[in-house]
Amino acid sequence: MPMSAQPPILSIENLAIGLTSGGVPTPIVSGADMTIGAGEAVGVVGESGSGKSLTALAIGGMLPAPLSVLSGRIVLDGTEITRLPEAAFHRVRGVKVGYVFQDPLNALNPTRTTGKHLIDVLRRHNHMSASEAYDKAVAALSSVGITQPDDRMRAYPHQLSGGMRQRVLIAMALVCNPRLLIADEPTTALDVTVQARIVDLFRGIRARGISIMFISHNLDLVLEFCDAVVVMYGGRIMEKGSAVEIGATPRHPYTRALMDCIPRLASQSRQLRVIPGQPPTALGKLAGCPFAERCERALEVCRQRQPDMTAQSPTHAFACWNPAPSPAVPS
Amino acid sequence: MSAGMTIFEAENVSKVFPVGQSVLRRLWSGPRGAKAVDSVTLDVREGEILGIIGESGSGKTTFGFLLANLMPITDGLIRYRARPLTEMTRTERAQFRRKVQMVFQDSSSALNPRRPVGKILRDSLRLGGTPARERDAAVAKLLTNVGLSPEHGRRYPHELSGGQRQRVGIARALAMKPEVIVADEPVSALDVSLQGQIINLLMRLQAELDLTIVLISHDIAVVRHVCHRVAVMYGGRLVEFGETSQVVEQPRHDYTKRLIAAVPRGLAGRKQAAEVSLAGAGDSG
Numbered sequence: 001m002p003m004s005a006q007p008p009i010l011s012i013e014n015l016a017i018g019l020t021s022g023g024v025p026t027p028i029v030s031g032a033d034m035t036i037g038a039g040e041a042v043g044v045v046g047e048s049g050s051g052k053s054l055t056a057l058a059i060g061g062m063l064p065a066p067l068s069v070l071s072g073r074i075v076l077d078g079t080e081i082t083r084l085p086e087a088a089f090h091r092v093r094g095v096k097v098g099y100v101f102q103d104p105l106n107a108l109n110p111t112r113t114t115g116k117h118l119i120d121v122l123r124r125h126n127h128m129s130a131s132e133a134y135d136k137a138v139a140a141l142s143s144v145g146i147t148q149p150d151d152r153m154r155a156y157p158h159q160l161s162g163g164m165r166q167r168v169l170i171a172m173a174l175v176c177n178p179r180l181l182i183a184d185e186p187t188t189a190l191d192v193t194v195q196a197r198i199v200d201l202f203r204g205i206r207a208r209g210i211s212i213m214f215i216s217h218n219l220d221l222v223l224e225f226c227d228a229v230v231v232m233y234g235g236r237i238m239e240k241g242s243a244v245e246i247g248a249t250p251r252h253p254y255t256r257a258l259m260d261c262i263p264r265l266a267s268q269s270r271q272l273r274v275i276p277g278q279p280p281t282a283l284g285k286l287a288g289c290p291f292a293e294r295c296e297r298a299l300e301v302c303r304q305r306q307p308d309m310t311a312q313s314p315t316h317a318f319a320c321w322n323p324a325p326s327p328a329v330p331s
Numbered sequence: 332m333s334a335g336m337t338i339f340e341a342e343n344v345s346k347v348f349p350v351g352q353s354v355l356r357r358l359w360s361g362p363r364g365a366k367a368v369d370s371v372t373l374d375v376r377e378g379e380i381l382g383i384i385g386e387s388g389s390g391k392t393t394f395g396f397l398l399a400n401l402m403p404i405t406d407g408l409i410r411y412r413a414r415p416l417t418e419m420t421r422t423e424r425a426q427f428r429r430k431v432q433m434v435f436q437d438s439s440s441a442l443n444p445r446r447p448v449g450k451i452l453r454d455s456l457r458l459g460g461t462p463a464r465e466r467d468a469a470v471a472k473l474l475t476n477v478g479l480s481p482e483h484g485r486r487y488p489h490e491l492s493g494g495q496r497q498r499v500g501i502a503r504a505l506a507m508k509p510e511v512i513v514a515d516e517p518v519s520a521l522d523v524s525l526q527g528q529i530i531n532l533l534m535r536l537q538a539e540l541d542l543t544i545v546l547i548s549h550d551i552a553v554v555r556h557v558c559h560r561v562a563v564m565y566g567g568r569l570v571e572f573g574e575t576s577q578v579v580e581q582p583r584h585d586y587t588k589r590l591i592a593a594v595p596r597g598l599a600g601r602k603q604a605a606e607v608s609l610a611g612a613g614d615s616g
Binding site: 047048161162191192193194195196199217218219220221223224225243244247248257258259261262263264265267269270271272273274275278279 | 534556594596
């Protein structure tokens with residue numbers, strides 16, 4: 001297990017993200033605590049609007065305009081980066097942390113070749129000659145499993161398949177050797193078979209010692225290869241633990257609901273299990289657990305007071321007043 | 332389930348998209364180019380949910396468009412209730428347009444952003460022949476039927492979530508009182524947690540309204556839950572076709588096997604994955 005005495009690559013402590021209007025802070029994400037060790041892959045799971053993407057953006061100082069970090073700390077590779085000025089973030093993004101986003105077509109410039117994209121990143125962050133950058137770019141493409149990298153350097157985004165574009169983005173994110181790779185739903189727009197190959201690529205990246213934050217709404221996908229899992233909902237962490245703990249003994253009803261609603265091949269039933277209702281919209285949540293309204297185990301207290309994190313083991317904790325019994329009985 | 336009569340028959344259907352050819356050359360040497368659908372033969376039975384699966388580029392969406400007569404076929408024949416699509420008269424075609432409805436993947440671009448949901452549905456009701464004075468009530472009923480409230484009729488598409496928009500897309504299809512719905516990846520843009528809601532909705536409507544549904548998807552796990560029969564397409568060809576349980580439990584084609592192997596399996600997929608990556612590491616030294 002990579003969780004050793006080494007200091008973590010990323011540690012987020014009690015992070016709150018939100019907007020301030022008239023001096024009153026309104027948090028959208030709050031109480032976010034997580035660490036990612038060297039060479040560790042952590043999956044962040046939740047529905048749209050759970051705050052997982054905002055947390056990821058905050059690490060790179062990329063929160064969209066009215067939003068900002070309200071409180072808490074982000075420490076990346078031993079340096080606190082919570083309130084760096086924008087200019088200083090240029091030495092963090094792309095260098096210490098690489099990003100891969102969901103939609104590879106929108107993330108690439110349609111008028112520029114693959115090679116141009118990569119060379120730009122390299123020369124932005126390093127002093128190197130054009131030919132040196134070219135060679136590095138070719139090497140980066142082949143390291144993410146792109147065949148004939150020399151030819152692909154000249155290809156425009158529209159000439160590449162979805163899986164190939166995602167590989168180009170991953171190559172861009174890794175080309176300056178960051179310690180951490182943040183991938184926000186990197187496979188959601190892809191076919192299942194392509195998704196499986198991209199996930200294999202992520203396994204290889206982790207094997208090279210690069211830490212990964214893998215954001216997804218599919219818990220099964222995350223459990224397949226991440227070391228640890230953080231489950232978010234309504235801007236708060238509902239449960240976190242090692243993949244085995246979350247997969248085998250989930251305690252939070254939301255984690256179990258997320259698991260139950262995935263369509264599975266083995267299942268014989270025709271009806272799919274669903275989580276009733278909609279995820280909450282960002283604002284207007286005050287007292288109580290954000291999941292209470294959709295939760296089948298909700299009690300009176302759930303709507304009134306926010307539950308604190310309860311430790312189940314040194315690595316496993318959940319925030320719930322009425323958790324599912326442990327050990328979980330497979331339903 | 333009255334899975335009986337054949338509602339659609341496709342015989343050796345092909346679709347070729349001409350690539351880089353002048354009109355004259357095309358006339359001279361016949362259509363050449365990208366063969367999106369290649370000699371597909373299959374039938375759709377009345378009252379069933381038929382799944383068509385395959386990856387992007389497999390021709391599954393094009394085939395759905397051909398079934399719905401949204402583009403002409405290059406070769407072969409499609410019959411709807413024994414009547415070839417190409418031989419339909421104007422009136423028959425107009426009727427067909429009402430009877431066979433599509434639900435698209437991207438609900439945000441499939442709905443007019445400048446019209447509130449209620450108006451979008453009223454348009455469809457008008458085209459479907461519902462008299463003007465009954466339309467308001469019909470809009471409310473449609474919205475309720477797909478799990479929304481009549482109040483949603485006043486909202487614009489961008490004010491709805493992805494799942495709600497997809498429900499509107501389904502309501503719009505229902506406004507025509509269709510016999511067949513061709514749903515092209517109706518849930519692949521949605522969160523896993525919402526996919527089930529939409530799929531269960533389609534299944535309920537199918538049973539209540541005696542619909543026939545052609546569900547196009549790349550997710551064999553979804554198809555497994557919902558579809559009576561499944562057609563697997565690869566590279567424009569139909570590579571496997573049969574009862575869903577048969578195809579999933581005893582896949583014969585390599586591509587079907589790969590599709591099944593690619594479905595994430597949570598912790599169960601983990602041990603296997605560890606073995607795979609160890610083997611990979613060994614190979615590369």
